[in-house]
Amino acid sequence: MNDISRTEVGGIASNKDSIRHVFIRDLQLRAMLGVYDSEKLEPQQVIVNVDLSVKEHGEPLDDDIQNVVSYEHVVNHVKELIAEGHVHLVETLAEMIANECLKNRWVVAVRVRVEKPDIIPEAVSVGVEIERTK
Numbered sequence: 502m503n504d505i506s507r508t509e510v511g512g513i514a515s516n517k518d519s520i521r522h523v524f525i526r527d528l529q530l531r532a533m534l535g536v537y538d539s540e541k542l543e544p545q546q547v548i549v550n551v552d553l554s555v556k557e558h559g560e561p562l563d564d565d566i567q568n569v570v571s572y573e574h575v576v577n578h579v580k581e582l583i584a585e586g587h588v589h590l591v592e593t594l595a596e597m598i599a600n601e602c603l604k605n606r607w608v609v610a611v612r613v614r615v616e617k618p619d620i621i622p623e624a625v626s627v628g629v630e631i632e633r634t635k
Contacts (some may be wrong), residue, residue, distance in 0.1 A: 513554075519556060519557040519559070520554050520555065520556060520557070520609070521554075521555040521556075521557055521569075521570075522552065522553070522554065522555070523552075523553040523555050523569075523570045523572055523575070524550070524551065524552045524553065524572070525549065525550060525551045525572055525575055525576055525579075526550055527548055527550060528548065528549040528550070528551075528576060528579065529546065529547075529548055530546075530547055530549065530579070530580065530583055531544035531545065531546060531547070531583075532544055532545065532547045532583045532588070532594070533545075533583075533586060533587040533588070534547060534587070534588050534589075534591065534594060534617070535589065535617075536589045536590070541587060545617065545619060545620075546617070546618055546619050547583075547591075547594075547615060547616065547617055547618075548614075548615075548616040548617075548618060548626060548628075549579055549598065549613070549614070549615055549616075550612075550613070550614040550616075551575055551579070551598065551602065551611065551612070551613055551614075552611065552612040552613075553570060553575070553602060553608050553610070553611050554608070554609050554610040554611070555569075555570045555607050555608055555609070556607050556608075556609050557607075558607060570605055570607055570608060575602060578598075578601045578602070579598055579601075582594070582597050582598060582601060591615040591616075591617060591628050591629045592629050592631070594615050595613045595614070595615045595629055595630070595631045596631065596633075598611075598613045598615070599611045599613045599631060599633040600633075603633060603635055608635075609634060609635050610632065610633065610634040610635070611632070611633050611634075612630065612631070612632045613630065613631055613632075613633075614628060614629070614630040615628050615629055615630075616628035
């Protein structure tokens with residue numbers, strides 16, 4: 502097993518493994534998401550968190566955004582996925598986000614959390630968290 506397959510996600514940058522942690526916290530968007538008829542009528546609030554384990558490629562950054570994984574690009578991809586239309590399950594949306602993130606050649610692992618804060622009145626939020634690796 503190589504070091505990349507053992508990479509942990511979720512806030513652990515590693516000098517030893519040359520891993521950088523890139524993250525998006527509490528991205529609040531409106532999405533067509535849910536299985537119930539009432540959830541198909543209008544967008545609802547969702548909160549998305551993304552943690553990326555990014556393998557540093559050993560080349561100088563040169564203070565150039567082209568040499569890093571841009572959190573702005575990740576946010577834009579999440580927005581684009583949500584804009585594609587209705588998704589029934591938070592699990593499906595989380596998988597879609599993870600798959601998109603793993604397309605980046607430097608991303609070796611991703612953790613995605615999708616929350617719905619307005620569904621269960623007694624809960625701050627409900628949702629799912631997944632972790633995927635290359």
